[in-house]
C-alpha cells in the first residue's frame with residue numbers, strides 16, 4: 224500500500240530524482256513521498272508498476288474521456304501509424320477534425336491545431352494581437368491557461384500579492400518573469416461585473432483580448448454566471464476586443480462545448496485534451512474574422528503559426544475517433560454519472576458531518592473543504608482556509624490507499640467506460656477514505 228519505500232514506484236522515483244529536477248516533468252501531479260508510476264490501463268482502471276489497481280478519476284486531466292484501450296482510438300491510431308506517422312505535408316484527418324469542430328462548437332468557423340493547450344493559448348493571443356494591432360490582454364484572477372508566462376500572471380495568487388479587490392495585481396507565477404510582460408496583463412475579478420467592466424473600460428483601447436475559462440477547475444467547476452459572460456461579450460463587441468474562451472478543460476461540458484451549454488459565444492475558442500483522444504493536441508478556433516491574422520490566402524500574413532508536430536496525423540485520427548464517439552447521449556450519460564458521484568459523496572460527507580462539498584458540473588467534480596460553492600477565486604481561497612493543500616494531500620493519499628486516483632487538488636473527472644457500479648464503488652471507497660480523513664488531526 225502507498226507509501227511503500229520498497230515499491231518499484233519508490234525506486235523509480237529515486238532514480239528519477241537523480242536525473243530529473245523534481246524527479247518528474249509535470250509539477251501539476253507532484254505528491255509525496257514519491258509519485259506512483261503508471262504501467263497500463265483498461266477501461267477506467269489504471270494499474271501501477273507495483274500491480275496496484277486504481278479507479279482512475281483523473282484521466283490524464285481529462286484527456287482520456289474514453290478511458291484506456293478504447294477500441295476505435297486504438298484501431299485508428301494503429302492504422303495511421305502503419306500508413307504514416309507524420310510528414311511535412313498536411314493530411315486528410317486534419318481537415319476532418321477541423322470540420323468536426325466547426326460543426327459542433329458554436330463560435331468556431333475555422334480552426335488551427337497545436338500540440339498542447341498551452342501552445343493553443345499562446346497562438347490565440349498572437350492571433351488576437353494580429354487582428355487588433357493591440358498588445359494587452361485581460362485575464363481573470365487565479366485563472367489557469369497553461370504554462371505561458373504571460374497568462375501565468377495571477378495564477379494562484381495569495382493575499383500577500385493579490386492586491387486590492389477592485390484592482391487585482393498581476394503577480395508573476397515564475398520567478399524572473401519580466402515586469403514588462405506583467406504590465407501587459409489586466410487582471411479582473413471573476414464574476415464581479417461592475418469591477419471587471421470598470422477595469423476593462425479603463426484599458427479598452429489597449430486590449431487585444433479578454434481571456435476567460437468559463438468553468439474553471441480552480442473554482443471546483445462552478446461556471447461563470449451567464450450574465451457576467453454576456454457582459455464580457457458585450458464589452459468586447461463594443462470595443463473590438465477579441466473574447467477568448469479557454470475550453471481546454473471545460474469543452475467536455477457538453478456536445479457543443481462549454482459555450483454551447485452556457486449560451487455565450489466567444490470570438491476565439493482554445494481547445495485541447497479530449498479533442499486529441501489521448502494524444503498531444505491543442506486547437507484555436509473562431510470566427511473567420513477573428514482568425515484572419517493567420518490567413519495568408521486572403522492577404523499578407525499578420526501572424527505566422529507553425530510547428531514540426533502541429534496537426535500530426537496520429538493526434539488527428541485519435542481525436543476524430545474520440546470526438547465521433549462523443550455523441551449528445553454520451554455527454555448526457557457522463558453528466559448523469561457525474562451527478563450520481565456528487566450525490567453519493569455528498570451522502571457520505573453528510574453522514575460523517577464533514578464540512579465538505581462535492582462540487583461540479585457534468586463529468587467534472589471537485590472535492591472542497593466548505594459547504595456553499597465559491598463564485599470567485601478569492602472566495603474559494605478564503606473558504607478553503609489555511610492548510611488547504613496539506614489537507615488535500617492527506618485526502619489524496621487516503622483515496623490512493625482506497626484505490627481511487629483523484630487529482631491532487633481534489634478533482635475527479637469521469638470517463639465513458641465507467642458504469643454505475645464503478646461510480647457506486649468509487650462512492651463507497653471515497654466514504655472509507657473520508658471516514659479516515661475525519662479522524663486525521665488537521666496538522667498531521
Ligand SMILES: Cc1ncc(COP(=O)(O)O)c(C=O)c1O
Pocket residue numbers: 284338339340341342344367368369370436440469470471472473495496504505
Ligand atoms: C483551462 C486550461 N487551459 C490550458 C491548459 C493547458 O493545456 P496543456 O496542458 O495541454 O498545455 C489546461 C491544462 O490543464 C487547462 O486546464
